[in-house]
Amino acid sequence: MAERSDVDVLEDLLALEGRLISAYEAALRREAIDVGLGETLRDHEREHARGIEDALRHAGRRSPRASVPSPELTAALRTPESFAGFALDLEAEAVASYIEAAAAIQNPRLRQPLGSIMACEAAHEVALREAVGERVLVD
Amino acid sequence: MAPSLTRREALGGAAAALIVASCGGGDPPPSTGPRPGSGAALLGSLLALEHAAVAAYAACGEVLRGDVLRNTRSIAQQEREHVTRLQGLIRDLGGEPPSGRSSEEYARTFPRLREPGDALAFAEDLEQRQVRGYLEALAELPDLALRNAAAEIGADEGAQLAAVRVLHGLPAAQGPFVTGAL
Numbered sequence: 001m002a003e004r005s006d007v008d009v010l011e012d013l014l015a016l017e018g019r020l021i022s023a024y025e026a027a028l029r030r031e032a033i034d035v036g037l038g039e040t041l042r043d044h045e046r047e048h049a050r051g052i053e054d055a056l057r058h059a060g061r062r063s064p065r066a067s068v069p070s071p072e073l074t075a076a077l078r079t080p081e082s083f084a085g086f087a088l089d090l091e092a093e094a095v096a097s098y099i100e101a102a103a104a105i106q107n108p109r110l111r112q113p114l115g116s117i118m119a120c121e122a123a124h125e126v127a128l129r130e131a132v133g134e135r136v137l138v139d
Numbered sequence: 140m141a142p143s144l145t146r147r148e149a150l151g152g153a154a155a156a157l158i159v160a161s162c163g164g165g166d167p168p169p170s171t172g173p174r175p176g177s178g179a180a181l182l183g184s185l186l187a188l189e190h191a192a193v194a195a196y197a198a199c200g201e202v203l204r205g206d207v208l209r210n211t212r213s214i215a216q217q218e219r220e221h222v223t224r225l226q227g228l229i230r231d232l233g234g235e236p237p238s239g240r241s242s243e244e245y246a247r248t249f250p251r252l253r254e255p256g257d258a259l260a261f262a263e264d265l266e267q268r269q270v271r272g273y274l275e276a277l278a279e280l281p282d283l284a285l286r287n288a289a290a291e292i293g294a295d296e297g298a299q300l301a302a303v304r305v306l307h308g309l310p311a312a313q314g315p316f317v318t319g320a321l
Binding site for chain 2: 044045048051099102108109114119122124127136138139
């Protein structure tokens with residue numbers, strides 16, 4: 001399999017951050033998440049996106065990708081419980097993506113900051129589990 | 140006016156001393172087997188910290204009760220799994236993993252934990268240092284598979300840090316970047 005360039009890796013992460021931001025914005029509009037938690041998570045994802053955009057500017061970014069709202073998100077916005085499940089899946093995908101990116105990215109100076117976002121996304125999972133009354137840590 | 144330490148700062152300082160004591164010259168080097176630059180020495184330092192964390196959670200368990208105790212026991216179990224994984228990685232590199240110290244030796248380096256808040260503040264400082272350790276390792280480990288392992292364990296530590304904060308009545312995430320920033 002061909003090795004992915006740093007730009008490819010960062011663009012994928014930026015697209016993922018875009019999905020997270022859209023999800024929390026929609027959940028806040030539809031009152032499908034506690035306001036304080038939703039704003040915190042949305043703001044964190046915006047900071048992550050800003051950081052990745054900065055890194056992309058240095059790495060030689062190509063054209064921005066278009067994104068479309070997912071039908072799963074629309075369905076998940078019906079209740080806070082269904083949104084929490086959707087958001088937990090998305091955050092788990094984010095953690096897995098950042099694990100892979102932080103290890104594989106060729107520029108060693110980006111590994112630690114990407115790991116820092118990875119740890120934050122892992123904390124988001126804990127926050128969402130707490131919000132729905134689940135055990136904070138999964139065995 | 141002389142600077143004063145808050146209780147939390149004092150506990151954090153104790154955690155820092157623990158880390159230094161756990162990772163410094165007191166522990167035997169991982170081995171003379173692996174080639175220089177293989178990452179075995181760095182993994183050995185992370186393993187020493189994991190050993191200390193297992194002992195620290197046992198100490199915390201003395202003052203914790205109920206749901207908080209159950210959750211911190213789960214964290215301690217994850218730390219033991221990290222110990223096993225790191226030991227395997229070091230052996231794969233031809234090294235001999237450093238063993239932990241006795242519980243008495245660790246206890247001498249721990250702060251006095253008088254109440255649940257002390258234990259959770261100590262645990263939070265410890266988890267922060269573990270997260271930082273794994274993130275720093277990402278920049279230094281030479282091999283993709285080793286970096287992948289460090290990232291996976293680092294993500295676990297990030298979740299543990301958040302869990303400890305929630306158990307302490309704090310927000311799960313302190314900010315958008317757990318340590319450092321892009």
